[in-house]
Amino acid sequence: xxxxxxxxxxxxxxxxxxxxxxxxxxxxxxxxxxxxxxxxxxxxxxxxxxxxxxxxxxxxxxxxxxxxxxxxxxxxxxxxxxxxxxxxxxxxxxxxxxxxxxxxxxxxxxxxxxxxxxxxxxxxxxxxxxxxxxxxxxxxxxxxxxxxxxxxxxxxxxxxxxxxxxxxxxxxxxxxxxxxxxxxxxxxxxxxxxxxxxxxxxxxxxxxxxxxxx
Numbered sequence: 001x002x003x004x005x006x007x008x009x010x011x012x013x014x015x016x017x018x019x020x021x022x023x024x025x026x027x028x029x030x031x032x033x034x035x036x037x038x039x040x041x042x043x044x045x046x047x048x049x050x051x052x053x054x055x056x057x058x059x060x061x062x063x064x065x066x067x068x069x070x071x072x073x074x075x076x077x078x079x080x081x082x083x084x085x086x087x088x089x090x091x092x093x094x095x096x097x098x099x100x101x102x103x104x105x106x107x108x109x110x111x112x113x114x115x116x117x118x119x120x121x122x123x124x125x126x127x128x129x130x131x132x133x134x135x136x137x138x139x140x141x142x143x144x145x146x147x148x149x150x151x152x153x154x155x156x157x158x159x160x161x162x163x164x165x166x167x168x169x170x171x172x173x174x175x176x177x178x179x180x181x182x183x184x185x186x187x188x189x190x191x192x193x194x195x196x197x198x199x200x201x202x203x204x205x206x207x208x209x210x211x212x213x214x
Contacts, residue, residue, distance in 0.1 A: 010132070010210040013125035015190045015197055018209055024119035025107070032103060036096035043091055112137040116212065126212040135207050143205035151204075152182045 107117050115127040115134060127144070129135045135144075186199040196208055 010128070010208070012197055013123075013209040013211050017123045017125050017211075018190060018197070019187075021117065021119035021123040021125060024122055025117050028118060029100070029103065032099045033096060036099055039095045040088075040091055043088070043095075108137070108141050111140040115140055120209075121212075124212050125209055127207050127209050130206050130208055135205060139205045139207055144201045144207060148201045148204055155182065 110121075111117055111127070114121075116125070120126055127135060127140050129139060182200070186201070189195065189199045190197055198208060202208060
């Protein structure tokens, strides 16, 4: 399908290409975490009760977890706040946080300059503004990723508060496990041809995803 935006004619990226790009990006992300966790675990003698083994225990990583912990955390952000009494903070930073941060920085630079993450580049698609311009950091990263996630976080907090306000102490953990609520909504939008396959992120950042020229 070709969509005209002023004097710019583009071919919209198919939903399947966008889904594949998303899966590729996440596969790289989880591979780095998986390798980091394994290296971290291999570094210590976990027969001792001084250190825990499974430092990350969110739902999204349950399939990687075949060990126990004296002090698990509920998300990767929790790695920044683990206790020195149960974990080696320098190794956590070196093996897990630093590699993930490097990947995030690389992805940010590439999206800002070219509108392509690693997954999008492999699938031959890119993000552009609705009038054909390069959205840059503000459009492809700040609005489309960071601000969108903040808005999503606030919406889910409000939903959980109204559904069960007495579970506020566990609210953050619940939100981390139920973030896919909005992802499902975006997935439905991704297959709507009449809105040019644009998701909530695209509307927020005024972007579209197109097939990249070879």
